[in-house]
Amino acid sequence: MVNITIKGLSFGYNGSKILDGLDLVVGDSEVLGLVGPNGSGKTTLIKCIDKILKPKGSILLDGREIEAMNRQEIARCIGYVPQSSSTPLATTVFDTVLMGRRPHMSWRVSPADIDKVAEMIELLHLDDLAMKDFSDLSGGQKQKVLIARALCQEPEVLLLDEPTSNLDMKHQLEVMEIISSLVKQKKVSAVMAIHDLNLASRFVDKLAILKGGKIYAAGEPRDLISTENIREVYGVEAMVMNDLDRPFVIPLRSLNGGIACD
Amino acid sequence: MNSEKTVRGIELRDEYQKFIGRKVLFFLALILGIITLSGIAATLGSAEISVLDVYSAILARFFPDYFQTTWFAETIVWGLRLHRILMAIVAGAGLSVAGAAMQGILKNPLASEFTLGVSSAAAFGAALAIVMGAGFAGGEFLIIGNAFIFTLLASFTVYGLARYKGITPETMILAGIAIMYLFSAMTSFLQYVGQSEQVQEVVFWMMGSLGRSSWDRVGIITAVLIICYPYLILKSWDINALGAGDETAKSLGVNVERTRVIAMMLSSLITASIICFTGTIGFIGLVGPHIVRMAIGGDHRFLLPGSALAGALLLLGADTLARTVLSPVILPVGIMTSFLGVPFFIYLFMKRRKEFW
Numbered sequence: 176m177v178n179i180t181i182k183g184l185s186f187g188y189n190g191s192k193i194l195d196g197l198d199l200v201v202g203d204s205e206v207l208g209l210v211g212p213n214g215s216g217k218t219t220l221i222k223c224i225d226k227i228l229k230p231k232g233s234i235l236l237d238g239r240e241i242e243a244m245n246r247q248e249i250a251r252c253i254g255y256v257p258q259s260s261s262t263p264l265a266t267t268v269f270d271t272v273l274m275g276r277r278p279h280m281s282w283r284v285s286p287a288d289i290d291k292v293a294e295m296i297e298l299l300h301l302d303d304l305a306m307k308d309f310s311d312l313s314g315g316q317k318q319k320v321l322i323a324r325a326l327c328q329e330p331e332v333l334l335l336d337e338p339t340s341n342l343d344m345k346h347q348l349e350v351m352e353i354i355s356s357l358v359k360q361k362k363v364s365a366v367m368a369i370h371d372l373n374l375a376s377r378f379v380d381k382l383a384i385l386k387g388g389k390i391y392a393a394g395e396p397r398d399l400i401s402t403e404n405i406r407e408v409y410g411v412e413a414m415v416m417n418d419l420d421r422p423f424v425i426p427l428r429s430l431n432g433g434i435a436c437d
Numbered sequence: 438m439n440s441e442k443t444v445r446g447i448e449l450r451d452e453y454q455k456f457i458g459r460k461v462l463f464f465l466a467l468i469l470g471i472i473t474l475s476g477i478a479a480t481l482g483s484a485e486i487s488v489l490d491v492y493s494a495i496l497a498r499f500f501p502d503y504f505q506t507t508w509f510a511e512t513i514v515w516g517l518r519l520h521r522i523l524m525a526i527v528a529g530a531g532l533s534v535a536g537a538a539m540q541g542i543l544k545n546p547l548a549s550e551f552t553l554g555v556s557s558a559a560a561f562g563a564a565l566a567i568v569m570g571a572g573f574a575g576g577e578f579l580i581i582g583n584a585f586i587f588t589l590l591a592s593f594t595v596y597g598l599a600r601y602k603g604i605t606p607e608t609m610i611l612a613g614i615a616i617m618y619l620f621s622a623m624t625s626f627l628q629y630v631g632q633s634e635q636v637q638e639v640v641f642w643m644m645g646s647l648g649r650s651s652w653d654r655v656g657i658i659t660a661v662l663i664i665c666y667p668y669l670i671l672k673s674w675d676i677n678a679l680g681a682g683d684e685t686a687k688s689l690g691v692n693v694e695r696t697r698v699i700a701m702m703l704s705s706l707i708t709a710s711i712i713c714f715t716g717t718i719g720f721i722g723l724v725g726p727h728i729v730r731m732a733i734g735g736d737h738r739f740l741l742p743g744s745a746l747a748g749a750l751l752l753l754g755a756d757t758l759a760r761t762v763l764s765p766v767i768l769p770v771g772i773m774t775s776f777l778g779v780p781f782f783i784y785l786f787m788k789r790r791k792e793f794w
Contacts, residue, residue, distance in 0.1 A: 227684045250690030257685055264681055265735025269453055274681070277674050278690040282738075289453060293446040302445050306456055308734070328689070 177237045177252070177331035177364055178202050179224065184232035186216075186223055193219045194230060195388040201332075201381075206358050206365045208379035208396075210372060212409050215385040217368035221334045224366060225255045236332065250278035254325030254363075256318075256335040264309040268320050271309045272296055275327025295323040299353065315346030322353065326361065333358070335367040339374060347371070351378040372424045376400055384408055397422055406430065460733045460743070467746035471526060471753060478525075478757040479518045483765075486510050495519070524650035525756045525770075526749040527658045528711045529721055533748020534662075535704040536722030537729070537740055538669050541676040542700045543606040549723040550708045553609070553701075554591045554616030556717045559709065561620040561627070562587030563716070564639045568631035580642070581713045588709035591616050592702060604694050605683070609701070645718035645771030647756050654714045661710040665703040666745075672696055673737035680735065720774040721748050724782045731785050751778055 184197040194216045201207045209217040223230040226241055226249050234241040236252055244252075254275070264271055272295055276288045296305050299319045304312065309320060318338055325333055338354065339347040355378045358365045369375045375382060376396040384391040384399060386408050392399050400422040405413045414425040479491040490506070494514040497506040532550070539548040550556045562583030566572040574582030598612035599605070628636045669676075675696045678686040683693050712718065725748035726740060733739055752774065759773040
């Protein structure tokens with residue numbers, strides 16, 4: 176179990192700031208959803224936590240400064256799941272998941288590594304696809320393979336970059352259910368960039384709303400998903416209703432870009 | 438996280454072992470092909486000896502108590518033909534491995550010694566020696582030394598340009614193509630100002646040939662391969678991870694820039710050490726790895742050794758044909774590699790419907 180503490184995090188390219196002085200805490204076995212409009216810095220924040228990008232400020236993993244850890248150490252603690260659509264791979268499902276053992280093994284693949292891969296493939300119900308080529312899979316299947324690969328790293332923190340983008344309704348729910356149950360089962364913390372507020376409302380423990388590279392608000396979904404916040408952050412008029420103690424959003428119209436029809 | 442062994446889990450492990458077994462079988466088939474073709478290639482020439490004489494002459498050198506040979510067969514095989522055959526094997530293996538590594542680290546199916554400017558730099562080095570008589574070494578090493586030095590110079594220039602813009606596959610390929618055009622233009626200039634015999638020699642050098650082989654040269658290329666190949670194989674997991682994108686590779690613990698630069702330099706060194714002796718031999722570095730990728734997939738733990746074997750078989754096959762189709766005229770092997778390999782490659786490419794890259 177591990178918690179993440181982010182203090183004064185800033186990142187920018189060529190003078191323009193993408194993240195601007197972020198403070199955030201992710202608790203043990205907690206799923207934090209990062210929401211916000213395009214360009215608000217969700218993906219950049221995830222890449223900074225994994226030290227793919229090098230920001231200013233401090234990111235602590237259970238008190239250990241990420242900046243002081245080398246790539247191998249970070250890979251043993253943090254699993255990163257990129258968007259499946261951006262991952263072309265010429266390997267089989269089994270070999271793709273096996274790649275997740277890279278931070279733990281030398282060149283030789285041990286029987287224990289093979290066992291771990293088989294375990295993750297079974298856990299994500301990918302056994303019938305194990306020897307198929309990754310490129311032959313559907314978007315939902317690819318996403319599950321990438322989650323299995325990240326879990327093979329035996330991480331304490333799981334970072335997911337829009338895991339449900341490009342997926343149909345069934346696969347969106349399936350992927351979110353898998354992530355939600357794995358976080359509890361494997362006792363890892365997860366940070367997930369997500370666009371769909373309704374999925375976020377249902378599956379994350381905590382939300383952080385980003386706007387212009389800053390944390391606009393952070394807290395429980397039921398406290399943050401409101402017509403006022405959606406109007407302010409997204410510039411969208413929406414109706415927020417409550418079902419099973421979770422808010423859900425019906426977007427009505429864009430406030431500044433739409434064309435009036437009546 | 439417990440790894441309980443379920444029935445399905447055990448089945449999965451067995452399936453994976455069989456999957457690996459199929460790749461090993463593919464390797465064994467290639468090795469068998471190389472041994473057979475080597476035997477046949479050594480029988481070709483004005484002095485007639487049989488395949489059995491060839492194998493006996495080779496084995497008698499290592500196991501004199503068990504195999505008998507004649508002075509004639511031993512002289513023909515060891516003195517005249519075997520070094521050319523081994524040159525084809527080590528040069529083909531090296532070019533193909535370098536191509537596979539370049540394609541892997543640059544995530545580009547077109548990456549090869551040509552697209553990275555390495556071949557045209559070598560050609561310019563050779564042309565400079567032939568036309569102007571200028572070079573880094575003298576005597577018989579004038580052309581070889583120039584080709585070698587300019588090859589490495591091109592690699593460092595590509596690296597320098599890419600480093601300035603940020604080392605990504607795109608910057609390296611674009612820098613490579615720019616360097617390729619620069620050296621091609623300079624070679625064309627030398628051909629324009631050169632005398633007709635010199636131009637003919639430059640053209641012949643650029644077609645590639647194994648006719649300049651010798652035991653020393655086989656030894657040098659083998660030594661370079663022995664030094665460079667283990668690093669590439671050791672980094673095969675990292676090259677696999679690079680295929681998933683730089684960000685994923687970093688998240689899996691790979692030092693992306695260092696791996697890319699070292700692998701690129703070693704690939705260039707392998708290529709330089711081969712083409713300085715043989716001239717530019719196209720096709721092998723590009724298509725050898727693709728044939729293996731189509732046959733056994735893109736896992737570099739198997740792709741690199743598989744490419745070495747396929748490259749060796751392709752170049753040996755091409756050289757054997759080059760020596761026989763218009764015998765006694767020996768065609769430049771660079772021509773034959775394309776004549777032999779392209780139809781085979783197109784056949785595989787058309788037959789395999791799903792994506793392989």
